[in-house]
Amino acid sequence: MWIGWLVIMEEFDLQSLLSSNEKLLIYLLQSYAETNDIAIFILGNEDHLRTGIFGDLSAKDELLKIDKTADLSKLSVNKFKYDLEYSDAPLKVTLLSQRVGKVCVAKDVDSKPGPKNLLIMQMLQKQVVYLRHAIESISKLIIENRGLDDFIIKYPAANDETIDDLSENEGKALQKIKTMSTSNSSIISAIEYIDDNLDKRLTLDKVSSKVYLSDYYFSKLFKRETGLSFSVYLNARKIQKAMILLKETEKNVNEISDLLGFTRLSYFSQTFKKYTGYAPTKYRTEDGN
The missing domain is CATH 3.30.450 (Beta-Lactamase)
Structure with missing residues (x-):
C-alpha cells in the first residue's frame, strides 16, 4: 500500500x-x-x-x-x-x-x-x-x-527495504544459485513453482500467494533464506535457462526471450548481459561459460 x-x-x-x-x-x-x-x-x-x-x-x-x-x-x-x-x-x-x-x-x-x-x-x-x-x-x-x-499491523517500510533490488550484484547471482540451499518448506515450494514456470511472467504477489504468505513477509523470508531478492533469483534462473537454450538449441534470441516470458527483446538482452557479461548472440558464439 x-x-x-x-x-x-x-x-x-x-x-x-x-x-x-x-x-x-x-x-x-x-x-x-x-x-x-x-x-x-x-x-x-x-x-x-x-x-x-x-x-x-x-x-x-x-x-x-x-x-x-x-x-x-x-x-x-x-x-x-x-x-x-x-x-x-x-x-x-x-x-x-x-x-x-x-x-x-x-x-x-x-x-x-x-x-x-x-x-x-x-x-x-x-x-x-x-x-x-x-x-x-x-x-x-x-x-x-x-x-x-x-489483527493487522501496519507500519512504514524502511528505506533500505524498498530499494533492496537496486543493491544486488546480478553478476554473482548465477554462481550463488548453484550452491544455494534452504530447509524452509515455504521457500522450497516457491522455488519449485518458479522453476516449473520460467516461461510465465511471474510476480512477487503471484508466487507469495502460492505459498500462502503476504508479499512483504515472503520477500523478506526469500532474501533471508536464499541470499537473493525474489526478482534477482527469478531473473537469474531465467538467464540460466537461456544460457542452456542458446548453447544446446537452434532457437533464435527472440524465440528464447518469448519462451522465458520477457516482454521485450531489448529487456531480455539487457538482463542477459547484466548477469553474464555477454550479449546473448555473443554468448552463443563465444566460450561464455
Missing part, C-alpha cells in the same frame, strides 16, 4: 489472535497437550515461538533457549538430537488466504529411531492435522466476530 511516497506494509498479528477471546486458543492447546500427553507450540512465519511449549517435553528448556538466539526451522531435521518425535502443519487465515505460522506437536522418544518411533510419528501427524483444523476454525469465528482489521 502506498500513501504518497511512503510504503505502508501490513502483517497479520498472530500473537494477538492467540491471546484474543480470553486466550481461548491458548487454553485449547494447553488442554489438548495435557490430555494427549504431547507437547504443543505455535511458530510464526519466521519460525520463532508465538506461544509457550505446552505439555511435558524434556527438551523444553533447551528449545526455549535456542528460540531466543535462532529460529526453530530445522527442528524437523534435528528432532533426534533432542530425543523427540515431531510433526507440524501450516496455519492459514482463510479471510486472507495467507499462511501465518504453523502448529507443532512433539513427544519424548528413545534416542535411537525404531518401530515405536514410527508409530508415535504417525500419531503426531494425525493430531497436528486435527489441531490445525481446530485452530483455523476457531480463528475464523474470532476474526469474523472482531473484524480482520483488529
Whole structure:
C-alpha cells in the first residue's frame, strides 16, 4: 500500500489472535497437550515461538533457549538430537488466504529411531492435522466476530527495504544459485513453482500467494533464506535457462526471450548481459561459460 511516497506494509498479528477471546486458543492447546500427553507450540512465519511449549517435553528448556538466539526451522531435521518425535502443519487465515505460522506437536522418544518411533510419528501427524483444523476454525469465528482489521499491523517500510533490488550484484547471482540451499518448506515450494514456470511472467504477489504468505513477509523470508531478492533469483534462473537454450538449441534470441516470458527483446538482452557479461548472440558464439 502506498500513501504518497511512503510504503505502508501490513502483517497479520498472530500473537494477538492467540491471546484474543480470553486466550481461548491458548487454553485449547494447553488442554489438548495435557490430555494427549504431547507437547504443543505455535511458530510464526519466521519460525520463532508465538506461544509457550505446552505439555511435558524434556527438551523444553533447551528449545526455549535456542528460540531466543535462532529460529526453530530445522527442528524437523534435528528432532533426534533432542530425543523427540515431531510433526507440524501450516496455519492459514482463510479471510486472507495467507499462511501465518504453523502448529507443532512433539513427544519424548528413545534416542535411537525404531518401530515405536514410527508409530508415535504417525500419531503426531494425525493430531497436528486435527489441531490445525481446530485452530483455523476457531480463528475464523474470532476474526469474523472482531473484524480482520483488529489483527493487522501496519507500519512504514524502511528505506533500505524498498530499494533492496537496486543493491544486488546480478553478476554473482548465477554462481550463488548453484550452491544455494534452504530447509524452509515455504521457500522450497516457491522455488519449485518458479522453476516449473520460467516461461510465465511471474510476480512477487503471484508466487507469495502460492505459498500462502503476504508479499512483504515472503520477500523478506526469500532474501533471508536464499541470499537473493525474489526478482534477482527469478531473473537469474531465467538467464540460466537461456544460457542452456542458446548453447544446446537452434532457437533464435527472440524465440528464447518469448519462451522465458520477457516482454521485450531489448529487456531480455539487457538482463542477459547484466548477469553474464555477454550479449546473448555473443554468448552463443563465444566460450561464455
